[in-house]
Amino acid sequence: MVFSSLTFIFIFLPLVLIFYFLSKDKYKNYILLFFSILFYSWGEPKYALLMIISIIANYFFAILIKKYDKYKKIFLILSLIFNIGILFVFKYFNFFSTNINNIFNINIPILNLTLPIGISFYTFQILTYVVDVYKDKVKLQKNIFLLGMYISFFPQLIAGPIVRYSTIEEQLKNRKHTLENFADGIRRFIIGLGKKIIIANNVAIIADSIFNNAILNKYVGLVLMIGALAYTFQIYFDFSGYSDMAIGLGKMFGFEFLENFNYPYISQSITDFWRRWHISLSSLFRDYIYIPLGGNRVSKIKWIRNIFIVWLLTGLWHGANWNFIIWGLYFALILLFEKLIFHKILKKLSLIIRWIYSFILINVGWIIFRLENFSELSYVFKNLFNFKSGSLLNLLRNNYSILNYLPFIIFALIFSFPIILKLDKRFKDNIYYFVFKDICLIFIFVISICFLVSNSYNPFIYFRF
Amino acid sequence: MKKNNILFILVFAFLLLIGDYALVRQQKNISVTENRTLQHFDHITLSTFIDGSYQNSLEKALSDQFVGGEFIKKNFKDSMKILHYKKIPSYICKNNYVELNGYYSFNCDDHLISKYENVDDEIKTNILNRLKVYSKINNYIDTYYFFISSDSIYDFKNNKYIFDTIKFINDNMTGDYNLSSLTFDNYNEFEKLFYKTDHHWNYYGSYLGYIKIIDMIYPDDEVLKPEKKVTFDDIYFYGSAARNTQIFDFKEKFTVYKFNYPEHTILKDKVADSYGSEDEYYNGIYYREKLAGHYGNFYGGDNGEVIFDFNNPDKDNLLLIGSSFTNAINKLVASHFNKTYVIDLRHYYQLTNEEFDIKEYVNNNNIDKVLFIMNYGFLKDQSFNMKWED
Secondary structure, eight states: OOSSSHHIIIIIHHHHHHHHHHSOHHHHHHHHHHHHHHHHHHHOTTTHHHHHHHHHHHHHHHHHHHHOGGGHHHHHHHHHHHHHHHHIIIIIHHHHHHHHHHHHOOOOOOOOOOOOTTHHHHHHHHHHHHHHHHTTSSOOOOOHHHHHHHHHOHHHHTTOOOOOHHHHHHHHHOOOOOHHHHHHHHHHHHHHHHIIIIIIHHHHHHHHHHHTTTTTTTOOHHHHHHHHHHHHHHHHHHHHHHHHHHHHHHHHTTOOOOOSOSOGGGOSSHHHHHHHSSHHHHHHHIIIIITTTTTTSSOHHHHHHHHHHHHHHHHHHHOSSHHHHHHHHHHHHHHHHIIIIIHHHHHHSOHHHHHHHHHHHHHHHHHHHHOOSHHHHHHHHHHTTOOOTTHHHHHHHHOGGGGGTHHHHHHHHHHTSOHHHHHHHHTTTOHHHHHHHHHHHHHHHHHHHHHHHHOOOOOOGGGGO | OHHHHHHHHHHHHHHHHHHHHHHHSOOOOEETTTTEEOOOOOOOOHHHHHTSHHHHHHHHHHHHHSTTHHHHHHHHHHHHOOOOGGGOOHHHHTTSEEEETTEEEETTOSOOBOOOOOOOHHHHHHHHHHHHHHHHHHTTSEEEEEEEOOGGGEETTTTEESSOHHHHHHHHOOSSEEEEEEOOSSHHHHHHHBOSSSSSBOHHHHHHHHHHHHHHHOTTSOOOOOSEEEEEEEEEEOOHHHHHHTOOSOOEEEEEEEOOOOOOEEEETTEEOOOSOHHHHHTTOSOOSTTOOHHHHHHOOOOSEEEEEOOOTTSOOEEEEOOGGGGGTHHHHHTTSSEEEEEOHHHHHHHHSSOOBHHHHHHHTTOOEEEEEEEHHHHHOGGGOOBOOO
């Protein structure tokens, strides 16, 4: 089940809200656990069992870590092996075995397994809990149902944000349900829904039309750039839209999740970009990999090594394919370049230049991210600055309707900037502004539903992670 | 702000209730505008839940049964369009195919057509296997083949067939048979024969096809001539291409030839019935909704078995195997025979729960001649396969 579906909006959400708010406080978490398992089973009936097994196993790992202080490191390692092992089998085994087979000309069998939805997200969430118990950062959760609820909580289960146990620990026992939070939760949900349905899905059509047929239709130059731009907006509005929906849903149930995006496309550098994009993941890698490796408080060589390890893992986390590894290392190189050489020069450049520099590099990164096929990737990079005439004409002949979707790129560009945030601050004491904003949100909700009813094109990018 | 929050929550809840109303009201069966049956809410079972089919059907049912869903589907996407496909600039479309939501316009014309496709080895193998069966039939009974050319095998830009189906049939089919065809040599000829926004042949193309068929089977027979040409002025025909692309800029009035058929009876799927609604149309009784399927509504739909009995005991019985293309000329062709058995293999199994056995069918119904009316789609689509037991 996805949030941007009629089933979720008109059946699942009303049901869970009714049961949740009609039940006594002591049962609320159990209601959420039940519905979260149902939510996951809806899309992955068989793999719900895998998630439950994971919850149970890690519950006991944490108990063992807490109980046997002398052997806690061993239990932590076992937990890491168990969790990363499962992730490896489902997500990375085939990638590694295919490459080993190709290099060494052997025949490791390929597993015929589908990737369980959200496995990367909930695995990392579980790991943060176990590691934090090990480090005594959080208290052991003795109630397996509450732990299960934290891990499987449906708002952030399948596409984040990755919620650390430490941020939610207190809220599990003690959270406020206020009218204001509930209304704000709905607002946030609608914003996310609109981002996903109205903007992301429509710019996706442009990106797919271009990239899916780039070689066949010999698209070059400007057409490829339009494709890159469209994909840049697609992935942002798709993913941040989903995060908004998750945060909004959490708020409806009294949970406060941390922000996952902070207008990443206004970044003034790539360093800045990674403080604004998928914040929950980048901070997780910082706190659980980069800092334990020594961070930047080690020799230069080791620091560079740490950067590469973190970004290699970041790339791999996103997908079991070489393009994701290249994507991660691409950003590692740029970050090092900025930190070692370019940061002083950057400071002297104007805001516009810094923005153009960042935006171009971000776009290029997304091209690498988008194209998992090497021949497509090399074709696009060879032809990105090939301004041979006729390509745009070719695009229009192959997909004239694409013109209908170009306005959505304009919307995407506008809403990539914190315009609404600035308006909220400007009119914070003006009740009419907020009434007007609510009317707009209702309109966005209605339009989104119209899109859902009339349109079947509703892909989710971060679903496969 | 508190009042604002309450009002906002109430409005949101109200909108949810509107959507939920679909779950409790009587379920709709047909969408006239989409010309299809609507998904109902199924009962959940463990197996359908585990394999995911229940979840898919629930989402589809919610969309199909949504309050105002038909209105939304009909108007929403249309209203979001900024393009007018009639006004594609000539430098884009002149002597070129322009893709429009999966279909094409050629040379700035107002037809929605398919672009020629690559006829790969797999398709050729499928056609070869079919021709092998036909070759056996040819040795068993008088067999006739009528092939209708289509846009899927013709390159209008270069004015050539990318797959010479007739040659392929003649090179690979054996036995005693007759073959005729409706072809075109350029775009102008093509557009005279086919609807603007539907894959079927139009009134002129189908009548021409009928003449050629009778000329092949009974060259001395006089063909039925139309009484007159009738255009239904208060409706436009938006065919399959318009429905699939949701492009309604191209349209045409629905025009037919009116015939005075000899007396006959009809058995449709084993039940005495009428076929098509020609008389109703002439009396002004027809759907006027935008996407009403006039081709099927007027001529008749796709049924497993339709038997036309013109009570001509001196004449032959015909087995006519085809697709929806035959719907337009079933009665015309059948008027030259005693009984005509029209079989659509896609629906025959649903009707009888048995695979179509042509030998058995021919023997049981005293068939004298077999006519296949086919196009490229009919040949390559495996749902038109049939068995032959030696």
